[in-house]
Amino acid sequence: MQTILQQMPIVIGALNTGFVQTLRLFFVTLLGAFPLGLVIAMGSMSRLHVLRGITRTLVWIIRGSPLMIQLLIIYYFPGLVFHAPIWGGGESGRFQAAAVAFIINYACYFSEIYRGGIQGIPVGQEEAGLVLGMTHSQIFFKVKLLQMIKAIVPPMSNEIITLVKDTSLARIIALQEIIWAGQSFMKGSQGISGAIWPLFFTAVYYLVSIGILTILLQRLEKRLSYFR
Amino acid sequence: MAILEVEHIRKTFGKTEVLRDISFQMEKGTTLSLIGSSGSGKTTLLRCLNFLETPTSGIIRVNGETLFDASVVSRSREKEIRRKRLHFGLVFQSFNLFPQYTALQNVALAGELLAHEREDWRQNRKSIRQEMQEKASHLLDQMGLSDRKENYPHQLSGGQCQRVAIARALALEPDILCFDEPTSALDPELTGEVLRVIRSLAERHMTMIIVTHEMAFARDVADTVIFMDQGEICEMGDPKDVFQNPQKERTRQFLAGYAGV
Ligand SMILES: Nc1ncnc2c1ncn2[C@@H]1O[C@H](COP(=O)(O)OP(=O)(O)OP(=O)(O)O)[C@@H](O)[C@H]1O
Numbered sequence: 065m066q067t068i069l070q071q072m073p074i075v076i077g078a079l080n081t082g083f084v085q086t087l088r089l090f091f092v093t094l095l096g097a098f099p100l101g102l103v104i105a106m107g108s109m110s111r112l113h114v115l116r117g118i119t120r121t122l123v124w125i126i127r128g129s130p131l132m133i134q135l136l137i138i139y140y141f142p143g144l145v146f147h148a149p150i151w152g153g154g155e156s157g158r159f160q161a162a163a164v165a166f167i168i169n170y171a172c173y174f175s176e177i178y179r180g181g182i183q184g185i186p187v188g189q190e191e192a193g194l195v196l197g198m199t200h201s202q203i204f205f206k207v208k209l210l211q212m213i214k215a216i217v218p219p220m221s222n223e224i225i226t227l228v229k230d231t232s233l234a235r236i237i238a239l240q241e242i243i244w245a246g247q248s249f250m251k252g253s254q255g256i257s258g259a260i261w262p263l264f265f266t267a268v269y270y271l272v273s274i275g276i277l278t279i280l281l282q283r284l285e286k287r288l289s290y291f292r
Numbered sequence: 293m294a295i296l297e298v299e300h301i302r303k304t305f306g307k308t309e310v311l312r313d314i315s316f317q318m319e320k321g322t323t324l325s326l327i328g329s330s331g332s333g334k335t336t337l338l339r340c341l342n343f344l345e346t347p348t349s350g351i352i353r354v355n356g357e358t359l360f361d362a363s364v365v366s367r368s369r370e371k372e373i374r375r376k377r378l379h380f381g382l383v384f385q386s387f388n389l390f391p392q393y394t395a396l397q398n399v400a401l402a403g404e405l406l407a408h409e410r411e412d413w414r415q416n417r418k419s420i421r422q423e424m425q426e427k428a429s430h431l432l433d434q435m436g437l438s439d440r441k442e443n444y445p446h447q448l449s450g451g452q453c454q455r456v457a458i459a460r461a462l463a464l465e466p467d468i469l470c471f472d473e474p475t476s477a478l479d480p481e482l483t484g485e486v487l488r489v490i491r492s493l494a495e496r497h498m499t500m501i502i503v504t505h506e507m508a509f510a511r512d513v514a515d516t517v518i519f520m521d522q523g524e525i526c527e528m529g530d531p532k533d534v535f536q537n538p539q540k541e542r543t544r545q546f547l548a549g550y551a552g553v
């Protein structure tokens with residue numbers, strides 16, 4: 065029987081590997097959802113009724129149902145129903161499916177934040193710019209953009225922090241992220257079995273990452289606090 | 293020659309006719325005050341002059357140049373509309389300052405952006421910018437805001453904000469400066485400082501159209517007063533005559549609501 069101290073390097077190694085996968089999913093989701101969210105926001109504010117209807121319905125469905133179900137559907141549906149598994153086998157296929165599900169899900173949340181930011185700017189700002197002879201693009205870049213960013217940062221921060229924890233949902237399609245790695249020592253892996261403490265240990269990873277993120281995001285918020 | 297000629301302006305929103313056949317003229321260097329009850333179309337008229345609304349019909353001329361003629365179908369390019377707009381300035385009831393810029397930047401910004409279109413912008417960028425800053429600074433001095441130039445709007449009182457907004461509008465040297473109830477959003481004790489600034493502009497013969505509910509001010513500062521009612525000019529004339537001896541029953545009723553003027 066090994067002591068916990070002896071098991072530690074093995075467990076840390078496995079958790080680190082899982083954590084890398086967690087981080088990859090986190091960053092890929094942000095990278096995809098930031099721009100896609102903007103596209104969806106534009107769609108939901110479009111003057112075309114059809115486009116607006118479609119995007120708003122999509123946002124309603126995605127925000128109204130659990131991310132876990134979306135993950136399961138995106139991962140299994142093509143294979144089971146069309147007998148056409150589009151996700152490659154193994155870990156890389158699971159990662160692709162998870163990334164797609166997360167990007168779509170988070171893009172929908174982001175789109176509502178963008179929309180709030182854009183629509184929250186008083187029309188007076190636009191009109192003041194127009195009356196001063198500015199072009200529409202000058203008004204956007206010189207007047208509205210920074211105000212939008214300021215309005216968006218706090219709700220966006222909340223979503224980003226939620227995303228750190230949400231990545232663990234990818235466990236449901238057996239993506240080998242940090243929870244999966246921690247759990248493996250319960251069933252048995254690398255000579256360690258029946259150990260629950262590695263799972264608790266994963267919480268430290270989350271706490272530290274969220275702590276760092278919170279500090280960074282608060283700094284950004286502070287930098288924008290010179291105006292109201 | 294009249295600096296501004298407005299002929300038969302109409303404006304409808306859907307089925308409601310907000311402006312019906314508005315015509316008047318203004319001489320350069322004079323002040324016009326526009327009074328009338330809520331919903332009579334005063335704001336809409338100012339917005340039409342500033343191209344924030346498009347009149348349904350009518351003509352707007354400045355210095356003899358036709359800026360707008362509803363009967364001439366034109367799809368003006370943005371650049372063209374912007375050039376026309378610059379004949380007018382507009383000071384809003386709610387200031388609409390840009391919150392992320394200091395008072396000085398608020399005043400200088402539009403001029404700098406316009407200067408991008410100058411041919412010598414690339415060569416003289418620095419000196420043009422310098423020039424704009426100095427002009428803005430000078431305007432803020434005139435507004436009595438010498439010690440407030442580096443403050444952001446949220447650090448200023450309503451009266452100070454409105455004076456920055458007036459400086460911002462003046463920076464582009466409009467032919468005609470319009471005010472839409474410039475003191476309505478202010479605490480009563482702050483209206484004085486804004487009215488004083490407008491009065492000093494009138495003394496320096498800035499051409500101005502002022503929508504206001506301050507009847508004493510409208511009477512004292514204006515060369516001409518227009519009383520609007522239900523989208524029409526009901527009465528127009530010398531303020532002394534209109535206020536002391538209104539010809540129309542509707543004017544009398546309206547003014548009776550401001551007893552003590
Ligand atoms: N964009 C719009 N769409 C529809 N109706 C409008 C619009 N803008 C103004 N109106 C209507 O036009 C009428 C005149 O409005 P306007 O704001 O010009 O009046 P006003 O004389 O400035 O009033 P107040 O003294 O309250 O500012 C009102 O009945 C108003 O409801």
Ligand SMILES: [Mg+2]
Nearest residue numbers: 334335336472
């Ligand atoms: Mg009004």
